[in-house]
Amino acid sequence: MPIQTETELYTPIKQYFEERGYTVRGEVKHCDLVAIRGDEPPVIVELKKSFNIPLLVQGIDRLRLTQEVYVAFELPNKGRAPHRLAWEDIRRLCRMLGLGVMTVQFYKRKKPAVDVVCEPIPYTLRHNKRASQQVIHEFHERSGDYNVGGSTQQKLMTAYREKSLHCAYLMRELGPLSPRKLRELTGNKDVSSLLQKNFYHWYVRQSRGIYHITPLGEKALTEYAHVIASIPKNETNMPDTFVTIT
Template structure:
């Protein structure tokens, strides 16, 4: 018969963590002024807070302990999920961001094993921002590539209006209004610089190539475009502002669309 897993408590983690710090030359005491474990060596004070799960409550508790020392750890049982998963990497980032340490305790059949996973250390925000400057640039690029705000923040399982989709709508609006066009002519009317890529990939199935380098709108594109009248009006107005007398035949309005 399969045995039920043993329920573990915060106190079950105390002995292996105490033994570790004692082995490092610290004097260790439990439950000192509401701190689960304290360790001291000369003037270096370490505080460890225990919980059965990583929680906001535990992080708040640990952050408050940082008023007394820079050497604060949170201790939890070692998670059952994989430690190279995105979920765990997010946990690690948060712990480092809060400048806390992390101790994991596992419970094999006999005894308990402590693992010092993260040591408390200052978090270099400038280095972090420098490392992520490309992601920052992509956020700004996405914002600047959009017109208007068509999404509700916090929404789940809903279609999101992106700069890429607006680029598709813009191209579709131009093809509907002016008729078949080449990517160069589309760009001259204000279309995104990614027009060639959008047309060739045809992610939404809105476009069809009628001859080499010239594209038209499909019936699917016509139907889908009807859902975005405000954007269509904006892009056509923008295109008309860019038209010059030298635009030539490809810049003339589609007679069928004008009727």
């Protein structure tokens, strides 16, 4: 039976890269899956239920960020290439575009099988180094993998949201705090801007230079309790404090 959503491809492909020493995150700067190993360039995988033109367009767009781009989809019924093509046709097309191809085959009683149809080859399109660095920066700023690749119309756990939660958590545990104190506790040099913009309305300025958590902030800590629980704690005497997010 065909998969219902492209998100079902995420876990098997994530495991495939993790078994090869990569760290994987989902939904990083609009990329379905990003895998990084050491100082190597990022690997980006775009996911779709089936092989189609929008998938290829997405893959081509990601070539601005890295040469290591794959398009991935469910292996069609009986292993046949999609659209009545031969697999060699698919390989030739994607090689000309500079894209790699991955498929996932699902079974009833055993784990899905991931197959690399072809590897990406260098492409002559000039990379957008700034955009690539933004992907890498966002990847490393996150403390864990809280999104499922391929998700749509859902709130994503970004590095900015994590840092905002960190501040809200400290306010709840320690009471009203100043930007300076929050900067010391979090290691976030941009904490003043975060408090002033107050994008999520999680804070209120009680007095000059002193901020406290709002009911919306309390609600967010409950909603994202799984994020707070999974972040490693530091070694200070503060109760259940986040590890420093820089």
